[in-house]
Amino acid sequence: MSLTSRLSLLAVLSLGSFAARADINMPVGVTPISRDVYGLHMLIFYICCVIGVAVFGVMFYSMFKHRKSKGAVAADFHESTLVEIVWTAVPLFILIAMAIPAAKTLIAMEDTSDAEVTVKITGYQWKWHYEYLDSGIEFYSNLNAEHNAARQVGSGIDVSQFDNYLKDVDNPLVLPVGKKVRFLHTSADVIHSWWVPDLAVKKDAIPGFINENWALIEEPGTYRGKCTELCGRDHGFMPVVVKALPAEEYDAWVAENTQAEEAMIADSGDGASAAVAAVDDDREWAMDELVAIGEGVYAQQCASCHQADGAGIEGAFPAITGSAIATGDHAAHIDIVYSGKAGSAMAAFADRLSNSDMAAVLTYQRNALGNAVGDTIQPSAIKALR
C-alpha cells in the first residue's frame, strides 16, 4: 500500500537473505529439535523486524514531517485512552502468537524418555569426561595438544594454520545416528555448560546435581561446540566435539572400545576393577614404573593448571618445580592431591585417580619437572588412606 510498508517488506526480505548465511546466523542443525529451534528463532526474528520497521517507520516519518524547520506547528493532544488500549492489546496478541510455538518446542525438548543410549558427561576444569552408562566405555576429552600449545600467550605459533582452532579435541564423543541419546550432565568442580549448536543441546553441568537432555542426530558428521559457562581460567579452551556415526559403525566402535577398556583396566589397576587393583596396590613399585605412568597422568590431569613443564602460572597455580610441598614431606604432598585444597581450584583427586595412578603422579612430581627428591610414593600408602 504505502511507501513505508513497501519499504518494510523490502527490508525484511533483504534481512532474510542476510540472515540465512551460516557465519552470521544460528545453524539449522541436525536434530528435529535443532530444526524446530531454528524455525522458532527465525519466526521471532522476523516478527521483531516487522515491529522494528513499523515503529521506526512511524518515528522517522514524524521526524521528517513534523520538524520546526519545515514549519511544523505543534499540536496539543496528549492523551487518548483508545490508542493506549490498542497498543497494549496488539503487542499482547503478538506475544501470544509467539508463545504458542515456543511452548510446544520447549515441551518437546524436555522429554528425555525412551532413550537408547545414555552418556554421562562430567565437566572438569578444563576438560570433559564421557561415560557410556550402557557399555562402560569412559574417557577424557581434552583440547587438541597442538592448539593448546599455540594458544599460550606469546607462543609465537600462528593460529590461523588450524582450521578448527580451539574446536578440536583428542577424544571426541562418539554417538550413533538415528538413535535417541540421553545426556546426563554433571560436574566435578565448578559449573560448566555443554553446548553443541548443531544439536541444540546446551545444559549446565552443576556439581552435585545431574541435568538431563537428549538428542536424536539425523546425519553423520562431526559437530563442534564449547563449554559456555564461565568456569575459570581456561573456560575458553574446553571444546566439545561430537562424532556421529551410522548405527553399524557406532556399534563396531563400541565393541572395539569395550574390549580396549577391559584390557586397560586389567593391566593398570584402575579403580573400576577392585580385585585387580587390590593385588597391585600392595606390592612395592619401582621408581621407573611409577614415573612412566605418572607422566601420562600428569599430562592428563594436572598439566592444564600446573603446566606441562611444572612451572605453574604466577598468581594462579603454584609451580610444582621446586615446590616445598612436592619436594617435602610425603604426608603433605599426598594430602593436597588426595583431599585437594578447599577454596581453590585444586580439587580432591581421591575419587578421580586410582591408588596406583595417584602414587605414580606423586612420584613423578617428586622426580621429574625439575625435581629430584629420589624417593617414591607407593600405591599402598594411598590405599591405606581409603
Place this chain on the structure above:
Amino acid sequence: MSSPSSYYIPHEAKWPIIGSIALFAFFAGFASLLNGGGWIVMALGAALLVYMMVRWFGEVIAESENGQYSAQVDVSFRMSMMWFIFSEVMFFGAFFGALFYARTFSGPWLSGLGEGGAAATNAVLWSGFDYVWPNNGPEQLGDNYTPMHWFPLPVLNTLILLTSGVTCTIAHHAIKHGDRAKMVRWLLATCALGFFFVIMQAVEYYEAYAHLNLKMTTGIYGSTFFMLTGFHGFHVCMGAIILLIVMIRGTRKHFSATNHFAFEAAAWYWHFVDVVWLGLFIFVYIL
C-alpha cells in the same frame, strides 16, 4: 504542619566522610583477617565507626533537643526509618529464601524427587540419600548431630520477645502521656528482656556446639540455622542497644509527649526484630 514557611537546611557535616574511612578500614581489615592477616585494622575501623556514630547521633540529638527540626524533618526521619526497616526485611528475605529453596528444591532433588534429572541425580551421585528436614546433605557434612528442638529454649525466647514487645508498647503509651519516668522503667524492662534473650541464645549456641554437634558446618541445616538465628541475634543486640540509648536519653529528660521520634524508631525496629523471630520460630524451629 508539613508545609513549612521555610525549609531546614543543615550545615556541613564532617562525620560522613569519617564514617566512610571507618567502614573502609573495617571492611579492608576484615577481609585481610579472613585472608589470614591480623585484626588490628578491622578493630580500629570498628572503633572509629562507633565513635563516628556516637558523635553524629550526638549532634542530631542536640539539634533535635534544641528544637531545630521542623515537622517536615520529623516526617523525613520517619519515612527513612520505615524504609530502612523494609530493606532489613529484604535482607532476611534472602536467607529465608535460601531456607525455603533448600527445603523445597535442592533437598528433594538430591534425593530423587522431582522432574528432569532428579532421579538420575540421586541414582548416580547420591544413592541412599533420603530427604528429610533437617538434614546435613548426602555427605553428612559435620557428621551426626541432633537438631535444635523448639522446646524449651526457643519457646522461652519467644515468650521473652513477645513480652518485650508488650513492655515496649507500655513504655510508648507512657511517653505519649508525657510520663517519662514510667517510660524509662518499662524501657528498662524491655532492654533487660532483650539482653536476656541474647544470653539465652548464647546458651542455645553453646548447647548446639557442645552437646548436639550442631555447627555452622553441619550441612545446609547448620548453615541456615546459624545464619538466620545469628543475624537475628545480631539485630536483637542492635535493637537492645538502641533501646538502651533511648532509655538513657529518657533519664536525661529528653522526649516529650509530642516529640519522641527516636523512641518510636527504636520501637519499630524492636517490633521488626520481634516479627522476624516469629518467622524464625515457625520455619526454623517448628516446621
Place this chain on the structure above:
Amino acid sequence: MSTAAAGHHDHDDHGPAKGWTRWLWTTNHKDIGTLYLLFSLVMFFIGGGMALIIRAELFQPGLQLVDPLFFNSMTTMHALVMIFGVVMPAFVGLANWMIPMMIGGPDMALPRLNNWSFWIMPFAFLLLLSTLFMEGGGPAGGWTLYAPLSLQGGDSFAFVIFSIHFMGISSVMGSINIVATIFNMRAPGMTLMQMPLFVWTWLITAYLLIAVIPVLAGAVTMLLTDRFFGTSFFNAAGGGDPVMYQHIFWFFGHPEVYILILPAFGIISSIIPTFARKPLFGYASMVYATASIAFLSFIVWAHHMFTVGMPLAGEMFFMFATMMISVPTGVKVFNWIATMWRGSMTFETPMLFAIGFLVMFTIGGLSGLMLAITPADIQYHDTYFVVAHFHYVLVPGAIYSIMAATYYWMPKWTGNMYDEKWGKIHFWVSTVFLNVLFFPMHFVGLAGMPRRIPDYNLQFADWNAVATIGAFGFGFSQLIFVYVIYKCIKGGEKATDEVWEGADGLEWTVPSPAPYHTFEKPPAQYS
C-alpha cells in the same frame, strides 16, 4: 517552631563554603550531584579502559596480550565498574541535582546522609579496584559471581564481597533519601500525578533498590560464609545447591537491570516533549507502565537461568512473564513516538541522544524479547548474542540517556551553553562507532561464539576485528564528551533561565546557573 528554628542557628550560609573541604563536607544536593557525576565520569573511563583491554585481546584469534585469568578479571571488573560505578552513580547524581529542583524542594530530605552515600562510593571502589593488585589477581568469576567458581578466587574474594556490601550501603541510603525527598519535600500543592516523569521513575527505581540490594547483600554474605565459615548453601554435598545462588542473585539481578533503565526512561520523557514542543503523550499510562515494569521485574529472574535445569513449569512461567515486560515497555516507546507525532521538532544534541536511545534501546529490547523465548535462549544463552543484547540496552540505553541528560541540563548547572557543534559531532561519531562495535556481536553470537572467552576460532575473526575497531572509535570519541563538558564549565554563551524553547517544569523557572540553594522557601503554590 520552624520560624524559631530558622532564626536560631547558623545554617544561613547562602553560598558554598570556601576551599576544597567544601567537597568533603558538603550537604548541598547540587554539590553532591556534581560529585556523583564526576565520579561516574572517571569510572566510565576506568571501566571503558578495561573494555578496551578486552577488545584488544579479542582483536584477532590467538592470545596476544593478556593471560586468560586476567582477561576474566577484566570482564568481571568492567561490568562491576560500569554498573555500580558508572550508571548507578550517574543516575543518583542526576537525581540529586534535579529532583529537589523539579519538585520545588530545598534540598534532599536527609542532606548529611546524602553526603555519606556519596563519600562511600570512592572508598568502595578503592576496595574493589585494589584487588587487581593482589595475589591471584582481581575477581575473575564474572560479575554474577556464581558459586562455586567465585569461591576459588584468591585474596581478592573477601575484598570484592565487602566492596559490594559497601556499595550496597550507599545505594540503600541513597534510595531511602530519594523516597523521603519525593514524598516529603514536594512543593505545597504538587500532587504525585503532577510530578515530572523523571521523579516518578526515580521513585520506583528507589523502591527497586531498597528491595533488592539487601538481597544481593544476603547472597554475597552466603558466598562469604561458604568460603570462610564452612556453611554449605551452595554445596550439594551438604544439601545446598549452586543454582540456589543463581536464583538469589538474579532475584536481585533482574530488577537491577531495570534500575539501570527506569531513570533513563524518565530522562527521555523529559527531553522528547521539550524538543517536540508538545506535552508528553499519555502521562498517566507512562506512570502505570513504569510501575508494571517494576512489578514484573520481580517475577522474571530465572530467564537468566534457562539452561540450569529448571522444571518445565518453571521455564514456562518465566518465559511468559518475561515476554509480558515487552507490553508496558512498548507502551512507553509508543507514547514517546506519539509525543513526537505532529510536534514541532528540533534536533539539538539532547534530542539526538534521546532519539538514539529510542532507536537503539528498542533494538536491544527486541533482542531481549528473543532471549525470552526459552527454546531459542538455550541456543543464545552465554553467547555474544546476549552480550549484544545487553550492550544495546546499556550503552545506547543507559549511557546515552545520561549523556542526553548532561547536555540537556548542563546549561542549567553551569549557566553556560555547551558547544552545540561538538555536541552533535560527539553524537554522530559515537553512534556510528557504537553500532560498528556492538552490532556484529549479534552475528558472532548466533554463529556460536561463547561469551567470556579470551580467544576464539578463526571463523569469528572478521567480526571481532570490526567490533574492536568500533570499540576504540567509540571509546576515544568519549574524549569529545569530556572536552565539551570542560568547555561548558569554563565558559561559553550565557544560558537563559528557560534554556530550551519548549521546556516545561520548575527547574526552568529558576536562574541559570541554579542558585546554590534553589528554594529556601517553598515556591509559590504549585498549579
